[in-house]
Amino acid sequence: MHREQPDLTAVKPYADxxxxxxxxxxxxxxxxxxxxxxxxxxxxxxxxxxxxxEVVHYEELTEGYTYFVMYGRCVQAIDFTTLQGExxxxxxxxxxxxxxxxxxxxxxxxxxxxxxTGSDTHSVGIDAMLNLKGYHGHHGLExxxxxxxxxxxxxxxxxxxxxxxxxxxxxxxxxxxxxxQQNLHVQNLTELVEMVEAEGKRGQMILACGGPRVSNELAKxxxxxxxFSKGTEPQHLATFLARELAARVAATG
Amino acid sequence: xxxxxxxSARRLALVGLAKNxxxxxxxxxxxxxxxxxxxxxxxxxxxRDGEERDVIDARIAKPRVSLVAGSLVAxxxxxxxxxxxxxxxxxxxxxxxxxxxxxVARLRGPGTIEVAGPSAASQVRAVSETMxxxxxxxxLIDGAIDRRAASSPEVSDGLVMATGAVLSEDISELVWRxxxxxxxxRLPALEIDTPAARGALALARAHGEQRGAALIGEDGEALExxxxxxxxxxxxxxxxxxxxxxxxxxxxxxxxxxxxxMQELLTLLRRLRRPLTVVVGDATRVFLSAxxxxxxxxxxxxxxxxxxxxLLALTVNPLAPQSHRFDSAELRALLEDAIEGVAILDVCxxxxxxxxxxxxx
Numbered sequence: 251m252h253r254e255q256p257d258l259t260a261v262k263p264y265a266d267x268x269x270x271x272x273x274x275x276x277x278x279x280x281x282x283x284x285x286x287x288x289x290x291x292x293x294x295x296x297x298x299x300x301x302x303x304e305v306v307h308y309e310e311l312t313e314g315y316t317y318f319v320m321y322g323r324c325v326q327a328i329d330f331t332t333l334q335g336e337x338x339x340x341x342x343x344x345x346x347x348x349x350x351x352x353x354x355x356x357x358x359x360x361x362x363x364x365x366x367t368g369s370d371t372h373s374v375g376i377d378a379m380l381n382l383k384g385y386h387g388h389h390g391l392e393x394x395x396x397x398x399x400x401x402x403x404x405x406x407x408x409x410x411x412x413x414x415x416x417x418x419x420x421x422x423x424x425x426x427x428x429x430x431q432q433n434l435h436v437q438n439l440t441e442l443v444e445m446v447e448a449e450g451k452r453g454q455m456i457l458a459c460g461g462p463r464v465s466n467e468l469a470k471x472x473x474x475x476x477x478f479s480k481g482t483e484p485q486h487l488a489t490f491l492a493r494e495l496a497a498r499v500a501a502t503g
Numbered sequence: 504x505x506x507x508x509x510x511s512a513r514r515l516a517l518v519g520l521a522k523n524x525x526x527x528x529x530x531x532x533x534x535x536x537x538x539x540x541x542x543x544x545x546x547x548x549x550x551r552d553g554e555e556r557d558v559i560d561a562r563i564a565k566p567r568v569s570l571v572a573g574s575l576v577a578x579x580x581x582x583x584x585x586x587x588x589x590x591x592x593x594x595x596x597x598x599x600x601x602x603x604x605x606x607v608a609r610l611r612g613p614g615t616i617e618v619a620g621p622s623a624a625s626q627v628r629a630v631s632e633t634m635x636x637x638x639x640x641x642x643l644i645d646g647a648i649d650r651r652a653a654s655s656p657e658v659s660d661g662l663v664m665a666t667g668a669v670l671s672e673d674i675s676e677l678v679w680r681x682x683x684x685x686x687x688x689r690l691p692a693l694e695i696d697t698p699a700a701r702g703a704l705a706l707a708r709a710h711g712e713q714r715g716a717a718l719i720g721e722d723g724e725a726l727e728x729x730x731x732x733x734x735x736x737x738x739x740x741x742x743x744x745x746x747x748x749x750x751x752x753x754x755x756x757x758x759x760x761x762x763x764x765m766q767e768l769l770t771l772l773r774r775l776r777r778p779l780t781v782v783v784g785d786a787t788r789v790f791l792s793a794x795x796x797x798x799x800x801x802x803x804x805x806x807x808x809x810x811x812x813x814l815l816a817l818t819v820n821p822l823a824p825q826s827h828r829f830d831s832a833e834l835r836a837l838l839e840d841a842i843e844g845v846a847i848l849d850v851c852x853x854x855x856x857x858x859x860x861x862x863x864x
Contacts, residue, residue, distance in 0.1 A: 332581070332584060332585045407763065409734045409735065409759065409761035409763060409764070409790075410734070410735060412734055412759070413731040413734035413735035416730070416731055416734075417730075417731060436559070436648055437649055440650050441790060443622075443650065443652075444652055444787065444790070445759040445761070447623070447624050447652040447655075447787070448652075448758055448759035448760075448784075448787060448788040449714055449734075449758040449759050450712050450714050450757075450758065452624065452625070453623060453625060463559070465558070466601035467554070467558045467601075469601045470550060470551050470602050470622065471550035471551055471558055471647045471648055472550075472647070472648065473549065473622040473623075473650055473652075474601070474622075475599075475600075475601065475622075476601050477601060497599065501597050
């Protein structure tokens with residue numbers, strides 16, 4: 251079947267035909283179910299910049315609240331060609347491929363130390379990445395032959411995490427932290443980076459952070475080599491660590 | 504003017520005490536002054552600069568970074584391409600960041616650019632040297648969040664510190680937090696006038712990149728401590744080390760000095776009624792938040808640096824985005840009362856802008 255190639259310099263959503271810009275939205279307004287509520291929803295979409303806003307469905311959620319499903323045409327387009335290849339947009343390897351890759355390129359195990367640092371009591375993220383049980387049907391790094399993992403658990407002070415990482419000769423430190431708009435959480439993440447610098451180990455350790463709001467952009471600001479967010483599976487992290495360490499070893503000879 | 508205060512530093516680091524303290528605004532102001540004076544500038548960032556929206560709170564719009572033709576910049580291939588500003592590639596580094604590989608380029612035309620250079624201190628030093636080598640008269644190294652590593656004398660020749668209302672809703676807390684940070688940045692140099700001090704210096708040189716720690720006596724006699732001692736030792740282990748060298752005057756720490764260690768050490772020294780001076784490589788190796796260095800000094804625990812840093816100015820952002828605001832003049836007056844010997848500026852205030860206009864006309 252012949253498929254028309256999309257114009258990647260002006261990418262926009264589509265539903266019926268390419269370029270129609272059709273978007274479906276759903277939201278709740280804190281106003282009683284009424285025609286006025288419907289008008290408010292239509293005007294809201296117009297103000298958001300959508301053309302031809304349409305109410306597909308609306309109903310009373312509870313007294314004083316109305317729930318909407320809407321359509322609107324998005325007039326904005328994105329030049330996808332400027333975004334392609336950005337950062338670690340890598341093809342992930344399967345577990346077997348990772349094992350083979352590490353044997354071939356490194357010939358030894360990759361040592362990873364992980365923890366939830368500071369006052370963060372959530373260790374779910376780090377457990378999902380490191381422990382055998384893993385996440386989403388994929389077991390964690392502990393289950394790989396090519397990784398040697400140390401999971402220090404939660405509420406670990408940065409100095410203790412770093413001491414352990416140096417002691418076991420870690421290739422990578424993985425920290426998980428719930429980032430909020432409060433400064434405290436990010437400052438705990440930057441402190442680890444600064445301590446690694448102070449110990450003269452920054453060139454020898456890959457630093458990765460993970461958490462529900464951690465993007466590559468935030469990782470860059472924090473001084474980490476990569477950031478992993480929701481939806482990350484252990485083999486994504488494993489692929490990154492294997493490739494990055496191999497690149498570093500190749501660069502230093 | 505910032506340009507006059509900072510002209511002595513060929514490699515100038517901009518360091519914030521937190522996010523949204525106005526580092527990028529300070530950078531943009533200094534760039535305008537340098538460009539008006541016709542100086543060729545190189546710019547890099549340990550984080551990311553010139554992005555439109557804050558990475559954590561998208562409600563906060565960020566200042567853009569405008570550069571004139573001829574400026575040098577270290578940023579990633581993608582960001583340079585996305586800027587649409589014509590540029591000449593000077594060097595392709597092997598620095599990989601989460602946002603792509605870092606290039607050093609010279610702009611062929613003016614424009615606004617997102618700047619994201621290397622994060623690691625040694626790589627920041629390398630790209631700064633590259634830009635100086637390609638004709639930059641001064642290199643500006645912008646910080647990120649509260650990261651300080653680029654202000655190490657091993658990387659830069661001086662720093663400008665940025666503080667702001669975001670540190671606290673309580674103006675007096677903002678003032679003392681800023682004073683503590685300034686004191687640390689101006690950590691006094693160890694005077695090399697005793698056998699112990701000469702011993703500390705020689706030992707630090709001998710350690711080199713192998714960071715270590717040692718207790719040093721009056722006569723320069725040293726007791727090396729176990730690897731990672733300062734990062735992980737508990738009270739009993741510290742007490743044991745102090746007992747092993749009862750006449751130690753100095754404690755040399757090449758690597759990181761966390762506050763946990765300072766507190767344990769202080770408790771023991773009080774009990775033993777012993778004075779001790781801790782010597783670190785430079786201020787970026789010290790991690791304090793509960794107390795400043797003058798508080799520790801008041802308790803008998805002095806701190807010294809082998810390599811002092813040079814604090815050239817303090818900029819103030821009286822506005823905490825999405826939160827509160829202080830009166831700029833009042834805040835600066837309070838800071839001036841608490842902190843001596845450094846120029847304190849609000850680059851967005853009417854009086855600063857006026858002085859800038861007067862100078863350029």
